Amino acid sequence: MDKSRGKKVMVAIDESEFSLYALDWTLQNLRETLEDSKLVIFTAQSVSDFGYLYASSYGAAPIELVSSVQEHNKKIAEALLEKTKGICSQYGVTAITVTEVGEPKEVICEAVEKLKIDLLVVGSHGRRGLQRVFLGSVSNYCVHNAKCHVLVVRKNE
Template structure:
């Protein structure tokens, strides 16, 4: 997948369920329109790995397969709903985009998708967390700024 589509550059917007990621998508569609019109736009979301440890603990070490499958399917439905919402947003701007989702730690999945798709610009929303919050909660945008193999644009919503 590392071949450029029609010689066009590739731009990826990574989204999650947060308002800030949808803002970043809208911002990209409004402010980078000239770039996007001559590029291929990808909208990406990551399905976090399901932590089932509490299921095993509450079921004394033997979580029913149906329950595990249900949790996994729910994560998949959430990701599909996110991508559907993103399609609605981008269609308001008359912009075509490819969508995809992967399972994994979001920050690592985003960086892997950037590399696999040969993305040339990654756009992310910022939750606006302070340094201490980032230290404890982690920061997808901070990780991607330091690890993605392309320029990263972090869009922050004005308060």
């Protein structure tokens, strides 16, 4: 019996060229695997830093303004997922799209568990040294914390 049947592959994306490259790489290089698997495209809606809203309104940001920012973030995530569905359809692949609100590295790993993902694919921004220390690395976090295999796709420059 083929053990790859019924596997779930998840590609975590954001607005960067690196994550879209990882999606494209997955569609090109894992085509046979995807024929018998489910593909999930995931994006995180970052938790907005509302500190500037509270500061600009002397500590009491109107709820309508906060709701408007959250709705804007949701629309951006939905538009990104629609774009990726179009990319997938060019390869003849139908993908399930999922978005969650939260710190990207954490909600990606939570989604892996919740959706019972077998392989997580993430792009690498290629940060090194101090930039990586200060900005962190979603891919590094996922490699060490996701409860599945993780494939980090790096775009060659």
